[in-house]
Amino acid sequence: MDRRTVLKGLAGVSSLAVTGGLSMPALSQGAAARTLRFVPQANLANFDPIWGTQYVVRNAAALVWDTLYGLDATLQPQRQMVESEEVSDDGLVWTFRLRPGLKFHDGAPVLSKDVVASLARWSARDPMGLMLKAIQNELTAVDDRTFKWALKAPYPKMLLALGKNSTPCAFIMPERIAQTDPFKQIPEYIGSGPMKFAKGEWVPGAKAVFEKFADYTPRQEKASWLAGGKQMLVDRIEWVVIPDPATAAAALQNGEVDWWESPITDLVPSLKKNRNINVDIADPLGNIGSFRMNHLHPPFNDVKVRRAVLTALSQEDYMRALVGDDTALWKPLPGFFTPDTPLYTEEGGEILKGKRDLAMAKKLLAESGYSGQPVTCVVAQDQPITKAQGDVTADLLKQIGMNVDFVATDWGTVGSRRAQKTPPGQGGWGMFHTWHAGADCISPAAYNAIRANGDKAWFGWPTSEVVEKEVTAWFDAKNLNEEKAAAKRLNKAAMEDVVYAPTGFFLSYTAWRKNVSGIAKGPLPFFWGVSKTA
Amino acid sequence: MVSYILRRVLSTLPVMGIVALFVFSLLYIAPGDPAAVIAGDQASPADVERIRQGLGLDRPFLIQFGSWLWHILHGDLGTSIFTNLPVASMIAQRIEPTFSLMAITLVLTILVAVPLGVAAAWKAGTWIDRTIMAFAVFAFSLPVFVVGYVLAYVFALQFEWLPVQGYTPLAAGLWPWLQNLILPALALGSVYIALIARITRASMLEVLQQDYVRTARAKGLGQRNILFVHALKNAAVPIVTVIGIGIALLIGGAVVTESVFAIPGLGRLTIDAILRRDYPVIQGIVLLFSFLYVLVNLMVDVTYTLVDPRIRY
Numbered sequence: 001m002d003r004r005t006v007l008k009g010l011a012g013v014s015s016l017a018v019t020g021g022l023s024m025p026a027l028s029q030g031a032a033a034r035t036l037r038f039v040p041q042a043n044l045a046n047f048d049p050i051w052g053t054q055y056v057v058r059n060a061a062a063l064v065w066d067t068l069y070g071l072d073a074t075l076q077p078q079r080q081m082v083e084s085e086e087v088s089d090d091g092l093v094w095t096f097r098l099r100p101g102l103k104f105h106d107g108a109p110v111l112s113k114d115v116v117a118s119l120a121r122w123s124a125r126d127p128m129g130l131m132l133k134a135i136q137n138e139l140t141a142v143d144d145r146t147f148k149w150a151l152k153a154p155y156p157k158m159l160l161a162l163g164k165n166s167t168p169c170a171f172i173m174p175e176r177i178a179q180t181d182p183f184k185q186i187p188e189y190i191g192s193g194p195m196k197f198a199k200g201e202w203v204p205g206a207k208a209v210f211e212k213f214a215d216y217t218p219r220q221e222k223a224s225w226l227a228g229g230k231q232m233l234v235d236r237i238e239w240v241v242i243p244d245p246a247t248a249a250a251a252l253q254n255g256e257v258d259w260w261e262s263p264i265t266d267l268v269p270s271l272k273k274n275r276n277i278n279v280d281i282a283d284p285l286g287n288i289g290s291f292r293m294n295h296l297h298p299p300f301n302d303v304k305v306r307r308a309v310l311t312a313l314s315q316e317d318y319m320r321a322l323v324g325d326d327t328a329l330w331k332p333l334p335g336f337f338t339p340d341t342p343l344y345t346e347e348g349g350e351i352l353k354g355k356r357d358l359a360m361a362k363k364l365l366a367e368s369g370y371s372g373q374p375v376t377c378v379v380a381q382d383q384p385i386t387k388a389q390g391d392v393t394a395d396l397l398k399q400i401g402m403n404v405d406f407v408a409t410d411w412g413t414v415g416s417r418r419a420q421k422t423p424p425g426q427g428g429w430g431m432f433h434t435w436h437a438g439a440d441c442i443s444p445a446a447y448n449a450i451r452a453n454g455d456k457a458w459f460g461w462p463t464s465e466v467v468e469k470e471v472t473a474w475f476d477a478k479n480l481n482e483e484k485a486a487a488k489r490l491n492k493a494a495m496e497d498v499v500y501a502p503t504g505f506f507l508s509y510t511a512w513r514k515n516v517s518g519i520a521k522g523p524l525p526f527f528w529g530v531s532k533t534a
Numbered sequence: 535m536v537s538y539i540l541r542r543v544l545s546t547l548p549v550m551g552i553v554a555l556f557v558f559s560l561l562y563i564a565p566g567d568p569a570a571v572i573a574g575d576q577a578s579p580a581d582v583e584r585i586r587q588g589l590g591l592d593r594p595f596l597i598q599f600g601s602w603l604w605h606i607l608h609g610d611l612g613t614s615i616f617t618n619l620p621v622a623s624m625i626a627q628r629i630e631p632t633f634s635l636m637a638i639t640l641v642l643t644i645l646v647a648v649p650l651g652v653a654a655a656w657k658a659g660t661w662i663d664r665t666i667m668a669f670a671v672f673a674f675s676l677p678v679f680v681v682g683y684v685l686a687y688v689f690a691l692q693f694e695w696l697p698v699q700g701y702t703p704l705a706a707g708l709w710p711w712l713q714n715l716i717l718p719a720l721a722l723g724s725v726y727i728a729l730i731a732r733i734t735r736a737s738m739l740e741v742l743q744q745d746y747v748r749t750a751r752a753k754g755l756g757q758r759n760i761l762f763v764h765a766l767k768n769a770a771v772p773i774v775t776v777i778g779i780g781i782a783l784l785i786g787g788a789v790v791t792e793s794v795f796a797i798p799g800l801g802r803l804t805i806d807a808i809l810r811r812d813y814p815v816i817q818g819i820v821l822l823f824s825f826l827y828v829l830v831n832l833m834v835d836v837t838y839t840l841v842d843p844r845i846r847y
Contacts, residue, residue, distance in 0.1 A: 043806060045616040051585070052572045052616075125581065183581075183588040185618040203627055204617040205806045206798030242699055242796040250686055250698040251796070382809065409565065412811050416567030419579045448578070458578065 034235040036516070036532055038525070039248050041262040043241045044208045047197065048185045050125050053167035055437065059524045060239065062226065063210050064105075065171035065191035068096065068115070069163025070226030073522065075341065075442060077163030078227035080219065081110065081172060081192070083145075091154030092137075098145045103215045104174050105196045112141035117178035119149075119162075122170045124182040128161035128445055129170070131475075157445060157475060165226055165439055165523055166446030194218070194230045194528060195237060208239040223528050225520070230528035233518065237527055252277060252511060258532060259512040261525055264384070265323050271511050281328075282510035283523050285338050285438035289318055289385070289503035290449065291393055292460040293431045297423045299375065299402075300430060304368035306498035310351050312361035312400045318503035321388040333505040335491050336450050338438035343484060348492030352502070361400040374405040376424035378432045380414040389433040389503055405430075418459040432459070438505070439523030443483070444471045444490065452499050460500060466493040535839070539832065546828040553824045554606070554817065558599050561813050567591075568615050568811040589615055602817065611821070612814035614807075621818040624803065631701045632799035634711065635791065636784045638719040639726065644777065647727040651734020651773075652761055658739060666731065674728035678787055682721035682794040689717055699796035718795040722787045726780045733776045737769035744768075770841040778834035782827050 042056040049061035070080040079085075083099045102110035116139055123129030123136075137150040155161075162170045172178075173191060180186045189197040195210035202208050218229035240257055242248040245264045251257045253274055262282065263271055272279050293300035293309070300306055319330035331339060334349025346353075375397060379390030390406070397404045405424070409417075414432055422428040440446045451457045451471060452464035470490035477483040512519055518529040569586035586592050590601075605612055611621035654666040673681075690698040696717055702710040741747065742765055750760050789801035800819060807815035 045806065045810060046572070046618065048618075181588065183584040187618070203798050204614075204619065204624070205802055206796075240700070240796070243793050243802070244796065246683060247686070247699050247794055247796055250691055254691055254694065254698060256697055256699060410809060412566035412568070412571050412809055415570030415573075415582075416565065419567075419570060419582055421579075456578070 034532070036234045036237045036259065036527070036530060037257040038237060038239050038527075039242050039251070039257050039260040040239050040525075043205050043243070044239060045204055046185065047189050047202075047208075049171055050121055050168045050182055051185050053125070055167065055524070058165070058167045058169060060197075060208060060210075061169070061171055061191075062165075062193070062524060063195040063237070063527060064189060064193045064197045065169075065173060066102075066193045066230075067163060067170055067226065068172065069159050070228070071160075071163050071165050072224035072227040073520075074224075077159040078221070078224070080163065080227060081115075085159070087158075091156070092151050094149045094151075094158055095142070096147055096149075098147075099217075099219075100145070101217050102192050104192045105190050105213055106174070107215075108174060109144075110172065110192050111144045111175075112147040114175045114178065115147050115172055116141050117175040118172045119170060121173075121178045121180070121182045122168060126161075126168050126170070127448060128157065128164070131155070132158075132161060155475075156478065160443075160445055163226065164446055166437070169226075192216070194232045206241050208241075210237040210239075211235065218528075223520075223526070225522050225526060232528055233531035234527075252513065255513065258516050259510070259519065259525075259530075261510055263509055263511045265326060265329065265509070268326075268509050268511070276514050277511055278514055278519075279509050279511045280519075281507050281521060282525075283438070283507070284340065284521055285442065285523050286505055286507040287385075287438055288333060288336075288338065288436045288441050288505055289322060289389055289433075290435060290500050291389060291431050291433045291503060292418075292449075292458075292500045293498070294424070294429055294460055295462045296421060297428060297430070299368065299370050299373060302368045302370075303497060304364050305370055306501075307351065308361045308364035308368065308370075308400065309397070310498055310501055311364060312356055312358050312396055313352065313501060313503070314356045314396075315352065315502075315504035317392050317396075318389055319506055321392050322385060322504075323506050323508075329508070330504055330506040333502050336441065336447075336494055336499075336502060337443075337487060337491065338441045339505050341438075341442040342480060343443055343487035345484070345488045345491045347488040348495040351495060358400055365400060365402070370402070372401075372403050374403045374424070374430075376405045376407060376428070376430040378407045378409065378414050378417055378429045380411040380433075381408050382410045385435050386411070386414070386433040389435075392503075393431070393433065421461070433503075435506075437523060443487070444474045450490070450494055450499055452494070452497060462497060462499045464493060464497040464499065467497060467499060535836075539836070542828075542832050542835070546825065549828060550821060550824045554603075554821055555599070557817060557820045558602065558813075559595075561811070561816060562595055562598075564811075566811045568813065571810050572616065602814070606821070611818040614815050615812050616810055616815075621814050624815060625800065625818055625822060628798060628800045628803045630703060631797050632785075632788055632792070632801060634701075634704065635715055635718055635722065635788055635797060635799060636781070638712075638715050639723045639784060640777075640781065642719050642723045643726045643730055643780065646723075647730035648734050648766075648773065650727070650731040652738055652766060654731065654735040655738035655742060656757075656761060658735075663735075667735070670728040670731050672728075673724045674732075676724065678721050678725065678790045679794050681724045682718070682791060685717045685721055686795070701797045701799070714795075714797070718791045718797060721794070722784065722791040725787065726784070730773065730776055730780065734769070734773050737772045738765055741765045741769040767841055771838055774834055774837050774841060778830050778837075781830045785823055785826065 040056055044056055044060050046052045049057050066081050068080060068082045069077040072078050081099055081102055082096050084097045086095045104110060123133040132155060135151045135153045137152055139149050141147045177186050177188050189199055194213055194216045196213045198209040198211055212232050212235045218231050221228040223229050245267055248260050249267045252260045268279055271277050293306055295301055315332045323329040334346045334352040337344045377394055380386040394404050394406050417429055418432050420428045424430045436449055448458040452462040452467035454461055454463040470486050470493055473486035474483055477486055515533045518531050520526050569582045572585055573582045613620055614624060650666050654663045657663045686698050689696045696713055701714050704711045747765055750764055789805055792799045792801040804819050
């Protein structure tokens with residue numbers, strides 16, 4: 001019997017039972033309304049948001065550590081811990097002043113020296129931080145509430161760098177903690193955010209608990225994503241890790257948990273039937289599916305082969321394999337930037353539009369001189385998104401006459417194998433599948449996957465001077481029009497070179513009980529403004 | 535007996551050492567890299583390499599093994615690569631749920647399976663026997679996760695008697711503790727109830743055909759006396775053996791059960807650690823499990839001597 005069939009069937013039947021009028025269990029009735037029980041997308045296995053950059057760590061860290069700026073729902077960085085900033089006329093010196101009254105969870109005030117140490121650690125790991133570090137003259141504390149960042153060249157995207165939500169975020173920690181080597185874990189989890197981490201209650205892999213920080217002073221503005229007043233309306237948030245989706249669905253249905261971040265699409269129909277549960281799109285910025293081809297070795301070192309694959313690729317096949325038949329959850333993506341964001345463009349994306357052309361793909365392959373050498377396709381079977389994409393790709397490659405060496409493995413192995421630059425036959429790889437959070441693909445700022453700077457590029461190591469020129473043009477852009485123009489040229493160049501293959505844009509759901517309100521759509525779960533009744 | 539137990543305990547040390555070396559070697563031969571998992575999907579290869587260096591994973595195998603062994607000999611199981619917490623404390627945190635689940639499953643299994651097996655043997659060939667054996671085949675054939683989902687659906691979602699997931703420590707009270715464990719224990723126990731019922735039946739059938747049972751019957755002893763005093767005791771050796779093997783197998787079964795019912799036990803910790811290549815945690819758990827296997831074997835051997843005085847060491 002198939003495991004997925006069983007869990008779908010039982011979840012479906014159980015939802016009927018619940019919608020059929022059964023009362024809610026005693027368990028939920030006895031729970032404190034001031035405690036919000038949340039099922040995160042993954043296990044919180046570590047808690048250093050600079051050392052480990054998984055999204056789940058960032059999501060938890062946003063409760064505990066605050067940032068100088070925060071990206072709002074219009075994708076603009078807004079002041080958060082900062083009261084004011086000044087930039088010199090030549091754009092080289094930024095002077096920031098902190099809000100008064102900021103405190104860490106241990107009672108110590110937040111001082112400029114803490115910020116300086118935190119930014120130093122962050123800038124050793126973050127792509128934008130690394131750019132800043134490369135042009136840095138000095139980063140110093142002027143007084144307890146003022147610090148200065150002097151640069152050798154202007155950096156117009158400074159506020160975005162300090163407020164972006166892509167990992168690692170520029171979280172502010174006490175100086176003694178921030179001085180930890182950025183490649184080693186911090187020993188304490190003290191921040192100045194709206195919630196304190198209850199380390200004593202942490203059971204990695206099972207439970208993480210956050211308690212309201214009484215001395216947190218929210219901003220006066222309305223909360224919007226990571227910006228504005230982070231008003232906590234519950235006293236305690238319990239992250240309950242439930243690895244089995246059917247169990248998570250059942251726990252939500254009978255009120256043992258209040259909010260499930262990422263229900264799998266198979267179970268969404270049964271959750272929607274439950275009158276006590278709300279289901280909605282979690283993040284309008286969604287995700288971009290992708291597979292990357294290794295530009296270093298045959299056959300994908302030949303752009304004709306990469307274009308042959310793109311010519312044959314049907315994004316609909318990928319999306320249906322990923323999210324099923326719910327067409328509200330996906331759309332084709334003949335480009336690299338997140339749909340419905342300012343830089344979105346389809347410039348150069350014709351190759352992904354219209355009917356798939358297998359004959360043309362075969363012709364391109366023949367012209368490239370492809371002689372049937374195996375294509376090592378490394379697929380993580382323990383990640384549903386990569387598994388579904390891998391299966392579609394294997395079929396696609398076979399259809400156009402490629403010899404597929406399908407390596408079914410786990411994400412831990414893919415993670416290490418993709419870093420190998422050796423030829424596929426010597427431990428390297430030909431292609432692997434992944435996906436990118438749409439929030440990271442709204443601009444080149446945090447978009448490692450689109451870079452084509454050879455050895456320094458993301459796995460696959462594409463090299464394209466044109467792509468890199470346009471990335472620089474975007475960073476140097478003075479206004480949105482200039483940014484858009486650069487993004488168009490960048491999209492076209494990346495598509496021509498096939499930096500990577502986008503397999504479509506897809507969304508996911510989130511689900512919560514109706515006695516919980518204030519859940520905002522966004523790229524991560526925002527807990528401020530969320531309340532719960534008994 | 536005491537010297538035998540001492541000899542057996544001492545003989546576990548080299549066994550555990552060999553197991554540890556084997557596991558340590560396997561982990562390093564197996565593909566996968568904790569640094570890559572830690573670094574996340576957006577990290578650069580350079581970041582991954584720096585993290586690997588920070589963890590000491592770039593050091594030669596023998597140095598890493600030597601360092602680990604040195605710490606083990608000093609009572610230190612090391613520190614988790616991911617959580618930065620001591621492995622010993624992580625294991626300690628997870629022991630209670632797993633041992634609680636195993637204990638309840640074991641008690642449940644013995645209380646249900648042995649009487650069922652005895653009844654089936656006593657009524658061999660009748661509808662009672664056939665019903666019990668049909669149930670046993672059915673229960674043995676169903677995967678634990680299927681039984682788990684069905685139980686959760688019936689008792690948690692339909693009747694709302696028990697929770698679907700989680701664990702409450704015994705310190706919080708007997709009923710809250712039991713509440714979270716009944717369904718997982720039933721799910722996990724279903725296979726073992728079936729297995730032990732079948733073994734009990736087979737063993738009892740063999741004993742019931744012995745001359746001394748016929749003699750006991752001829753002397754006019756009551757059925758209960760014959761079954762539970764004379765026959766069962768003599769049929770107990772294979773049953774005890776299977777129960778012993780069952781305890782060892784329970785550890786494997788607990789992995790699935792803990793995942794289905796979201797119990798924060800050693801099974802889930804093991805799976806998480808393997809998927810992340812959290813070497814120190816895996817090694818610590820393997821050492822613990824090796825010790826448990828040896829201990830269970832020892833207990834089974836001792837139990838033999840109690841149920842059958844002819845067995846002596």
